[in-house]
Amino acid sequence: MSRTLWPWRSAMPSGVAPTTLWSAVAKRSGDTALGNSNQSPTMISRLSGKLIELQDQRVILDVGGIGYEVWIPAAVMGNLLGAQEGDALELVTLYYLQLDTSKAVPILIGFEDSLQKEFFEKLLTVPRMGPKAALGAFARPMGELARAIEREDSAFLRSLPGIGAQKAKDIIATLQGKVAKYLVGGETPGETAAVAPEAAIDEKHRELYQDGLQMLLALGYRRAEADRMVRDVLRLEAEVTSVEDLVRLVYKRQQSDASVG
Structure with a gap:
């Protein structure tokens, strides 16, 4: 069975912009076209299919012959490492339009449940925190991160990939008092x-x-x-x-x- 790999693969038709192809996929599945914001709640919010490939930071999921590349936070990926090629897999997903200097790059980020997705969206509200930086920050279980934020544990936050002293301060300043509900995930x-x-x-x-x-x-x-x-x-x-x-x-x-x- 032939597969179209999306969003990043050499199988993408030449000369077709990522956003154009993505809009076509969205139209085929009944979703609306891209809006002006980086995050579009009308885009794909859940994927269910067969696992094609499991990589360090992402998975390829076959959904109806289309291969979707989905980035996975390290804390979530740890729970998927036992999965095998061909296994059924369902992910709650966040569509994000990464704006670079000359182009808009659409990416999908996957989670086990909507609570993890909601927590990730909180991370994106931190100043200068894009999806790649948030993926690095989500390297520990959600509950541990929420606990560190509430306790102003800057040292713990600085131990996360890509998080320096100023970014740790920004995370605490932005999210303290707003993440108590996420303490249920992963804490001990x-x-x-x-x-x-x-x-x-x-x-x-x-x-x-x-x-x-x-x-x-x-x-x-x-x-x-x-x-x-x-x-x-x-x-x-x-x-x-x-x-x-x-x-x-x-x-x-x-x-x-x-x-x-």
């Missing part, structure tokens, strides 16, 4: 057992209390310390409704206490 906290809600916790806050407590335990706080901080925020900020806001307020109170001390 010392204490993660379910915590029974205490009678002193208001009924409407019990689920939020447990979620916030688990997040802080995943960040490395001691149980008693985490319990106290979550309770303080819920007592003083009765309108908080999300675990992300809860963790952000915990950090805000910590910084305020430190400045007073």
Whole structure:
């Protein structure tokens, strides 16, 4: 069976611009043409097919006779290393139009689930963080990265491929307080057992209390310390409704206490 390899392969027809061929593929599959933004949510968001080739940073996936080249973050690729040629594989994908000086280069980036994709999109909001740099940054499990960001662990971030001191600062400045929900992926906290809600916790806050407590335990706080901080925020900020806001307020109170001390 003949295959067309996309987006990067010598089998691409000569004289056809990448964006032209991509638009044709999109039109054939019922998607809309490219917009003005680098990321287009109307483009291919999921691929399901047979694995043709597994490389260091990318895979070739055969979907209906078309071979799609998909870049994979190292942290995600580690979970695919046992796959064999011909195995069925499904990836959640992010379409990105990489803008170079003289051309627009379309690429696909693949993930195991939508949560990983969402976290990657957060990385792309960091100033001067393109898809290749974000692929390098996503070299550790999502939960470890989120924990490092929330704890301002610049040393950990600088250990990632392509991340220097300034980029580590930019990541923390942009994402701290916004990635608590991603702590569930890949972390190995010392204490993660379910915590029974205490009678002193208001009924409407019990689920939020447990979620916030688990997040802080995943960040490395001691149980008693985490319990106290979550309770303080819920007592003083009765309108908080999300675990992300809860963790952000915990950090805000910590910084305020430190400045007073």
